[in-house]
Amino acid sequence: MPTLLHIDSSPLYGRSVSRQLTDAFATQWKSSHPNGTVVDRDLNATPIPPVTAEWVGAAYIPEEARTPQQRELLALSDTLLAELEQADEYVFGVPMHNFGVPSVLKLWIDQIARVGRTFSYADGTPKGLLTGKKATFIIATGGIYDPQTQMASFNFVEPYLRSVFGFLGVTDVTFLTIGGTAALNYGQDRDAFLAPHLQAVQTHAQAI
8 A cells, every 4th residue: 555755844835836746746646646644744843853863973882772862852753754655755845945845854864864664875875775766845935946047056946956855766756847937926927827737746646
């Protein structure tokens, strides 16, 4: 039975373009996989602490040797990792914040990038352990950052996510970018603006 992990990182909720599109993706995916399971993870509703020296120390100690306090430090990370490991496919809603990913998504990445769980250096070179997964990143940007545009070099979202997830072993990735969402703040009709993007998202969800 396939499982989709649906992760949102926008703080805007009902006004969020990325949330509306990940919802459409998940709905279409569920329709195409009636026996499948969708697991929702809202990063704005999940208190995620920053990584500390104690957390790093606990992560590098073998599980059987950890103290109760160290196990508690890693409890959230273990929960988030279980969601990643059990899912076959991922869909991420990612608004661009200051040319990069939202802070809550970076905190989540810090919790799941763990030696021995999502990557290893067993043979002296890095090896991603999240293999056989598919990921779709739905990115919403206020401006236009397409390749060959004047602002393309300011887009650190796709390169960062491609690099991080590739390092963790997730190389079957699709990026669907909705640029120019700032127009919605200046009278652009939301339904008309989103129509082609909704179609692209639903088509992709149906195909995978």
